Amino acid sequence: MDLDRLFNPKVANDHPRLERLFEMAKQDFWNDSTVVDWKREFVMPAAMRRPLARILSIIYYGERAALEVSAQLIGMVDDEQAKFALAAQVIEEAKHVSVFRRVLTKLDDVHPADPWSRRLLTDLVVTKNRVAKLIGMQLIVENLANHLFHHIGESVPDPLLKELLTYIARDEKKHTGLAALYLPFVLPKAGLLELQIIKAKQLYWSFCLDRTIYNHRFDADALGIDLYAAMIDGLESQERLVEQIGTRRGIWKNRWLEGLSLKLYKEHAERRKAAIRVQEAAA
Numbered sequence: 001m002d003l004d005r006l007f008n009p010k011v012a013n014d015h016p017r018l019e020r021l022f023e024m025a026k027q028d029f030w031n032d033s034t035v036v037d038w039k040r041e042f043v044m045p046a047a048m049r050r051p052l053a054r055i056l057s058i059i060y061y062g063e064r065a066a067l068e069v070s071a072q073l074i075g076m077v078d079d080e081q082a083k084f085a086l087a088a089q090v091i092e093e094a095k096h097v098s099v100f101r102r103v104l105t106k107l108d109d110v111h112p113a114d115p116w117s118r119r120l121l122t123d124l125v126v127t128k129n130r131v132a133k134l135i136g137m138q139l140i141v142e143n144l145a146n147h148l149f150h151h152i153g154e155s156v157p158d159p160l161l162k163e164l165l166t167y168i169a170r171d172e173k174k175h176t177g178l179a180a181l182y183l184p185f186v187l188p189k190a191g192l193l194e195l196q197i198i199k200a201k202q203l204y205w206s207f208c209l210d211r212t213i214y215n216h217r218f219d220a221d222a223l224g225i226d227l228y229a230a231m232i233d234g235l236e237s238q239e240r241l242v243e244q245i246g247t248r249r250g251i252w253k254n255r256w257l258e259g260l261s262l263k264l265y266k267e268h269a270e271r272r273k274a275a276i277r278v279q280e281a282a283a
């Protein structure tokens, strides 16, 4: 960090929208220990518990990595308003880790990390580049987690889980918002070689993320989540966030690879529908 800035009596307020995000975070503050009655039991079919725990375990490790990355970013950005918004994110991610640990313990167990999500999260934690962290964690991973929360909330008929996911999703929207507001200021400062490296990283992260999700396709089936529809939703929302940033500088996108990945999800969805039809006909 710039130490001259630390002792500069004048503070620039170049980011009023980040200041508003910080205000919003303080207004929205919720205590995970008291906001719900943790003595309540989950009400859902027994067959959903383990597949749900496997999917939520991916999110649990993601929340732990988000805690690390948001804390690292505080020391990597210069603007005070960005530091404030990130400081709010740190406490929010700590609450999310705490919530998912309680949920998983209550539901089933914390499952080992999926190898592909482990590769992705490790790279996000160890990368020394702030733009890469902002794009990878704040824009890609957080956006996907948000969509996953939405689809789980719609498919799993449990009021306690729905309540918790609503609180968490409200925080996560602020985290993607932080990236969308701050990236237009840091992206123009990135050099050409740096941008190429960041784009190559996005290709690697997208592959890791895709493998992680595809590895959990049968868990999603057990919960009644249509991963093909969820992937399309996630990609469309990613595109809206990029439009919000207002520049594609440093943003990687390859429609051919996206199409290839979507084809696999579509084929899986069709195989599943055909299997259900056979089951129904036999019943």
Ligand SMILES: [Fe+2]
Residues within 6 Å of the ligand: 063, 066, 092, 093, 096, 172
């Ligand atoms: Fe989170």
Ligand SMILES: [Fe+2]
Residues within 6 Å of the ligand: 066, 093, 142, 171, 172, 175
């Ligand atoms: Fe987050």
